[in-house]
Amino acid sequence: PDELATALDRVAELDVQGALVVEYHDNLIAMMRGASDPRLAELVLLGSDGWEGPDVGAAMAGRVAGAYYTSHFCPDEGDVPTDRQALVAGFLQRYAERHGGTPPTDFVALGYDAGRAVLSVFDPNQDGPGMASRLGSLRHVGVTGRLQLDANRSAQGKSMVFEQLHRSDGASRFVKRSRG
Known part of the structure; x- marks a missing residue:
């Protein structure tokens, strides 16, 4: 996990607006908790399935400019066919x-x-x-x-759900469902 946090700090040092973080839940949380560069607040993180859950949102809340991830299942977004x-x-x-x-x-x-x-x-x-x-x-x-x-x-033809983690509170929000 220290290596992961260091990697995220190194990304924050770059002149970029965002980063694709290919990690699952536990490693992502450890990465966010261990990273210390204040420039993280300027980054938008992109991820895939495995980012779901309140622990991820809490680890990111107020730490990054935003985060978006894909998921296979989002039953509360009001868009279930x-x-x-x-x-x-x-x-x-x-x-x-x-x-x-x-x-x-x-x-x-x-x-x-x-x-x-x-x-x-x-x-x-x-x-x-x-x-x-x-x-x-x-x-x-x-x-x-x-x-x-x-x-x-x-x-x-598998559909995917796109969700956003809110910056301030870390709660996720449905964005869009792809149509497969």
């Missing part, structure tokens, strides 16, 4: 009941969708090639969006 609203609401309710009201992270939602997607094509009577064929034709609607695989078994 109508075909998934009931599915998302049910998932959120069950998760809250089982986890004391704690909201699910995007990684939890991705894991939930992955498990449901695999179960949707699972057939204990199929052999390996048969299961591969079924998986290759996967078309699944989950809480994080639609999952469809192409001939190379790569996900196609």
Whole structure:
């Protein structure tokens, strides 16, 4: 983590407006807590999934000019497509009941969708090639969006959510959902 904080301080020394920080939650928090260059307040940080959660927002609050990141799941932004609203609401309710009201992270939602997607094509009577064929034709609607695989078994048309961390309080705010 000290190396990470030093790297962020070095970026703050450069004549740049922002930086892409490719780190997950824990390393990002350690980086922000350890960085000390006052010029951090002039930087906008860009990141990817794994920045979600109040700890990240708190670590950045008042420390940077802004931060934007992508996510796979943002159920409270009011932009969940109508075909998934009931599915998302049910998932959120069950998760809250089982986890004391704690909201699910995007990684939890991705894991939930992955498990449901695999179960949707699972057939204990199929052999390996048969299961591969079924998986290759996967078309699944989950809480994080639609999952469809192409001939190379790569996900196609997956939507992403863009969120902003507010400078003063560190709270995240929905910005836009890409349409996949």
